[in-house]
Amino acid sequence: MTTTAAGVLQFALIVLALAIAYRPVGDYLARVVESPRHLGIEKLLYRVSGIDPNADQRWSAYVRSVLAFSGVAILVVFAVLRLQAYLPYSLGHEGMSPLQALNTAVSFVTNTNWQSYSGEQTLGYGAQMVALAVQNFLSSAVGIAIAVALVRGLVRTHTDRLGNFWVDVTRLTLRVLLPGALVFALVLLIGGVVQNFADTTAVTTLAGGAQAIPGGPVASQEAIKLLGTNGGGFFNANSAHPFENPSGWTNLIEIFLLLVIPFSLTRMFGRMVGDVRQGYAVLAVMVALWTAVTSLTVWAELSHAGPALQLAGGAMEGKEVRFGVPMSAVFASATTGTSSGAVDAMHSSFTAGGGGLLLLNMVLGEVSPGGVGSGLYGVLMVAFVAVFVAGLMVGRTPEYLGKRLRPREMKLVSLYILLTPSLVLAGLGIAMASTVGLSSILNPGPHGLSEVFYAFASASNNNGSAFAGLDADTSFYNVGLAVAMALGRFLPICFVLALAGSLASQGTVQPSAGTLPTHRPQFVLLVIGVILLVAGLTFVPALALGPIAEALS
Amino acid sequence: MNLLLRQAWSGLRLLLAFTVILGVAYPVAVFAVGRFIPAQSDGSYVTDAQGRVVGSALIGQAFEGPEWFQSRPSAAGAGYDSLASGGSNLAADNPDLVSVVAHRKAAVAARDGADPASVPADAVTASGSGLDPDISPEYAMLQVARVAASRALDPARVRALVEEQTQGRLLGFIGEPRVNVLALNLALERAT
Numbered sequence: 133m134t135t136t137a138a139g140v141l142q143f144a145l146i147v148l149a150l151a152i153a154y155r156p157v158g159d160y161l162a163r164v165v166e167s168p169r170h171l172g173i174e175k176l177l178y179r180v181s182g183i184d185p186n187a188d189q190r191w192s193a194y195v196r197s198v199l200a201f202s203g204v205a206i207l208v209v210f211a212v213l214r215l216q217a218y219l220p221y222s223l224g225h226e227g228m229s230p231l232q233a234l235n236t237a238v239s240f241v242t243n244t245n246w247q248s249y250s251g252e253q254t255l256g257y258g259a260q261m262v263a264l265a266v267q268n269f270l271s272s273a274v275g276i277a278i279a280v281a282l283v284r285g286l287v288r289t290h291t292d293r294l295g296n297f298w299v300d301v302t303r304l305t306l307r308v309l310l311p312g313a314l315v316f317a318l319v320l321l322i323g324g325v326v327q328n329f330a331d332t333t334a335v336t337t338l339a340g341g342a343q344a345i346p347g348g349p350v351a352s353q354e355a356i357k358l359l360g361t362n363g364g365g366f367f368n369a370n371s372a373h374p375f376e377n378p379s380g381w382t383n384l385i386e387i388f389l390l391l392v393i394p395f396s397l398t399r400m401f402g403r404m405v406g407d408v409r410q411g412y413a414v415l416a417v418m419v420a421l422w423t424a425v426t427s428l429t430v431w432a433e434l435s436h437a438g439p440a441l442q443l444a445g446g447a448m449e450g451k452e453v454r455f456g457v458p459m460s461a462v463f464a465s466a467t468t469g470t471s472s473g474a475v476d477a478m479h480s481s482f483t484a485g486g487g488g489l490l491l492l493n494m495v496l497g498e499v500s501p502g503g504v505g506s507g508l509y510g511v512l513m514v515a516f517v518a519v520f521v522a523g524l525m526v527g528r529t530p531e532y533l534g535k536r537l538r539p540r541e542m543k544l545v546s547l548y549i550l551l552t553p554s555l556v557l558a559g560l561g562i563a564m565a566s567t568v569g570l571s572s573i574l575n576p577g578p579h580g581l582s583e584v585f586y587a588f589a590s591a592s593n594n595n596g597s598a599f600a601g602l603d604a605d606t607s608f609y610n611v612g613l614a615v616a617m618a619l620g621r622f623l624p625i626c627f628v629l630a631l632a633g634s635l636a637s638q639g640t641v642q643p644s645a646g647t648l649p650t651h652r653p654q655f656v657l658l659v660i661g662v663i664l665l666v667a668g669l670t671f672v673p674a675l676a677l678g679p680i681a682e683a684l685s
Numbered sequence: 686m687n688l689l690l691r692q693a694w695s696g697l698r699l700l701l702a703f704t705v706i707l708g709v710a711y712p713v714a715v716f717a718v719g720r721f722i723p724a725q726s727d728g729s730y731v732t733d734a735q736g737r738v739v740g741s742a743l744i745g746q747a748f749e750g751p752e753w754f755q756s757r758p759s760a761a762g763a764g765y766d767s768l769a770s771g772g773s774n775l776a777a778d779n780p781d782l783v784s785v786v787a788h789r790k791a792a793v794a795a796r797d798g799a800d801p802a803s804v805p806a807d808a809v810t811a812s813g814s815g816l817d818p819d820i821s822p823e824y825a826m827l828q829v830a831r832v833a834a835s836r837a838l839d840p841a842r843v844r845a846l847v848e849e850q851t852q853g854r855l856l857g858f859i860g861e862p863r864v865n866v867l868a869l870n871l872a873l874e875r876a877t
Contacts, residue, residue: 133854133857133858135861137858138854138858138859138861141858142858142859145858145859177699177702177703180698180699181695181696181698181699181702182694182695182698183695183699193688196688196689196692197692197696199689200689200692200693200695200696201692201693201696201699201700203693203696204693204696204697204700205696205700208697208700250769250770250771252768252769252770253768253769261708261709261712262704262708262709263708265707265708265711265712266700266703266704266707266708269703269707270700270703270707298695298699302699305703305707306706310706310707310711313711314711314714314715317715318715318718321715321718321719321722321725321726322722322725323725324725324729324743325725326725326726326727326728327712327715327716327726328716328719328726328727328728329716330727332768333728333730333738335730335738335739335740335741336737336739337739337740337746337747338733338739338740338748338753338867338870338871338874339746339747339748339749339750339753339870341746341747341749343740343744343746343765343767344767344768345728345730345740345741345744345767346767346768347727347728349712349715349716351715351719351726352711352712352715352716353712367770367814368769368770368771369761369770369771369772369813369814369815369816372770372772372812372813372814373770373814373816374741374743374744374745374814374816374817374818375728375743375744378729378743379855379860380854380855380859380860380861381855381859381860383860384859436777436806437777438776438777438778439777439778439783440775440776440777440778440779440782440783440786441806443783443786443787443790443809444786444790444806444809444810445804445805445806445809446805446806446807446810447777447806448806448807448810448812449772449773449775449777449782449786449810449811450772450773450774450810450812450813451810451812451813452812452813452814452817452819453757453812453817453819453820453821453861453863454817454819454860454861454863455860455861456860456861459860459861460813475813476813477772477813478771478772478773478774478813480772480774480775480776481772481773481774481775481776481777481782482777483777484776484777484778574774574775575774575776575779576779576780577776577778577779579776579778579779599774600771600772600774601774601775601776682776682778685778
C-alpha cells in the first residue's frame with residue numbers, strides 16, 4: 133500500500149470514529165448541562181465551596197464567576213510554579229522564573245497551553261499534576277460552559293438568567309472530562325505512554341553510551357491534554373515524544389481526542405435549541421473548513437517544497453518515522469483547527485505552504501472545528517454576522533433562531549470578531565518594530581516573520597502551538613504573549629456572555645416568509661464565505677509577507 | 686468588588702477541592718491501573734542477552750561505528766539526549782538546513798557505498814522529538830552491506846534480520862513501515 137493510500141484510509145477511520153461518537157457524545161453533553169439533578173460528590177463540592185447550586189445567574193454574575201475563578205486559578209498556578217521546589221516529586225527543579233511562571237499560568241488557565249519552557253528540564257511531577265493537569269480539565273470546562281450559556285441565551289425567553297457557572301463547570305469536569313480522560317489514559321497506557329513517579333533512569337546504551345530516560349505521570353496528563361484541546365506537552369517535544377505518542381495507532385487516538393468534543397458540541401447545540409438540523413448546519417461549516425485545510429496541508433507536505441526538503445527527498449525534517457508525512461499533517465491541521473496546540477511534528481519545519489495553512493487555520497478564528505466550547509461559540513458569532521449580512525441584502529432586521537439581532541447585539545458580535553485580529557496584528561507589529569522582538573527569531577527571511585506572526589496568532593486565538601524556532605523565553609515574549617492570551621480569552625468571553633444575556637431577555641419572533649432558514653446549504657455557504665472573507669481581508673497582507681513570500685521565493 | 690471577592694473565595698475553595706480530585710486522585714488512579722502492565726507504564730525498557738537494561742524500546746539512541754545500524758540525525762541536545770527532546774525547527778528554505786542535509790547525504794552515501802539518490806529522507810533529517818526510535822526499512826537496507834562487512838557476517842543473514850525486524854502497518858494501513866534501531870542492533874548482537 134502506498135503512503136498516500138494508507139493516509140486516506142487512516143483519515144477515513146478518524147472520520148468514521150467521529151461520526152459514531154457524534155450523537156452519543158453530543159446528546160450526553162446536552163443531558164449533563166440540562167439535568168436538574170446534582171450528584172452526591174457535586175453537592176459535596178458545592179458545600180465546601182459555599183456555592184448555591186440552584187441559583188440562576190444573570191449574565192453579569194456569570195462573567196464575574198468566570199473572571200473570579202480564572203483569576204484565582206492564575207494566582208494559584210503562578211504560586212505553584214514559583215514554589216515547586218517545595219512540592220513532592222519536584223526532582224530537584226527550582227521554581228520557575230517570575231515572568232515565565234506568569235506566562236505559563238495565563239497560558240494554562242486560558243486553555244492556550246503555549247509553552248516557553250521545556251517540560252523535562254523545568255518542571256517536576258508535582259507541579260505538572262497539581263498546577264497544569266488540573267487546569268487542563270478546568271479551562272476546558274470553562275470553555276464549554278461559555279458555549280452552553282450562549283446557547284441558553286438563544287433558547288430562553290424573557291429572562292435575564294443564563295444558568296449557574298459553578299454547576300456547569302463542575303458537571304462538565306466530573307461527568308464528561310474526567311471519565312473520558314480516565315478511559316483514554318488507560319488506552320494510551322496500553323499503547324506505551326508512561327505513568328510512573330520514578331526519577332530519570334540512567335542506562336548504559338547498547339553501544340556503551342549514557343542515556344537518562346525520563347518518567348512521569350504522562351498518560352493521565354496526555355489524555356486530558358488532547359480531550360480538552362489544551363495541548364501543553366509533558367515533554368518539550370509534545371506529542372512527537374515517543375513517551376507521549378508511541379505508535380501509529382496512538383497517533384490516531386490522539387487526533388480523535390482532539391476533535392471529538394468540538395464536533396459533538398454542535399449536536400448538543402442542536403438538541404438544546406430543539407432542532408438538530410441547526411447543529412448539522414454549523415457542523416457542516418466546521419467539517420468543510422477542516423477537510424479543506426487538512427487535505428491541502430497533506431498535499432503541501434507530500435509535495436515537500438523548499439530547497440532543503442527537495443534535497444532530502446521528503447518532508448521528514450521535524451517528523452517521526454512511525455507517523456509518516458500524511459498523518460503528521462493531519463495531526464497538525466487538527467491541532468491548529470481545535471485551538472489545541474499539541475504537536476506530533478515540528479510545524480516550523482513544514483513546507484511554506486503547509487506551515488502557512490496551519491497559520492491560516494488559526495486566524496480563521498479557531499472554528500474548524502475550534503477548541504472545546506470556544507469553537508461552538510466562535511462559529512455561532514460568525515453565524516450572527518452571516519444572518520446580519522443576509523438581512524442587509526433584503527432590508528430586514530436579521531434574526532437567528534427567532535432572536536432579533538439588533539444594534540446592541542451586532543455591536544457585541546463586531547467587537548468579538550475584531551478583537552482577536554487586532555491583538556494578532558498589533559503584537560506582530562510591535563514585535564517586528566523592536567529589537568527585543570526581532571532578536572528571538574531563528575530562521576532568516578520570510579520564515580522569521582512567520583515565527584512571530586505564528587506566536588501572536590497562536591496566543592491570541594488560545595491555540596498554543598508554535599513555530600518553535602522562536603526563543604519565547606524572553607521578557608518581551610513572556611509578557612507580550614501572556615497579555616495576548618489573557619485578552620484573547622477573557623474579552624471575547626465577556627462579549628459572548630453579554631450577548632447571551634441580551635438574547636435571553638428577548639421573546640421569540642415567529643419565522644415569516646422573509647426569514648433566512650439557517651439549516652440549509654445556502655446558509656452554510658454564507659457562513660463559510662463570511663469566515664473566509666473576514667480572515668482574508670484581515671490577514672492576507674501579513675500572510676503575504678510570511679508564508680506566501682516563502683512559498684514563492 | 687465585594688461580590689467579586691466573594692466569588693473568588695468560592696472559586697479558590699472549589700479549585701483546591703478539584704486539585705485533590707484531578708491533580709492527585711486521578712493520576713494516582715491511572716498509576717494504580719498501570720501497575721497491571723508495568724512494562725509499558727515504566728517505559729518499555731529493553732534488556733540485552735545478559736539481562737542488562739540497555740534502554741527503552743520507545744526512545745531512540747545514538748549508535749556510532751560501522752558495526753551498528755545508525756539512527757536518524759537528532760536535534761535533541763548533542764543528539765539523542767532524552768532530557769532535551771525537540772526538533773531543529775529549521776525552515777525548509779533555511780540555508781543552514783540545506784547545507785546540513787547536503788552534508789549528511791554525502792556522508793551516508795560515502796559510508797554505505799550508496800548512490801546519493803538512493804538515500805531516503807529519514808536518513809538526512811532530524812525528527813521532531815530528536816528521540817525517534819525508528820528508521821525506514823529503506824534506510825535499514827541501505828546499511829546492510831556495511832554492517833555485514835564490519836562484522837564479517839553474510840549480508841544475506843543481516844538482510845534477513847532487517848526483514849525480521851521490519852514492522853509493517855497495523856492492520857495493513859495504520860502507521861508507517863519502520864525498523865526499531867535498538868531492536869535491530871540487539872538482534873544483530875545475538876547473531877554475531
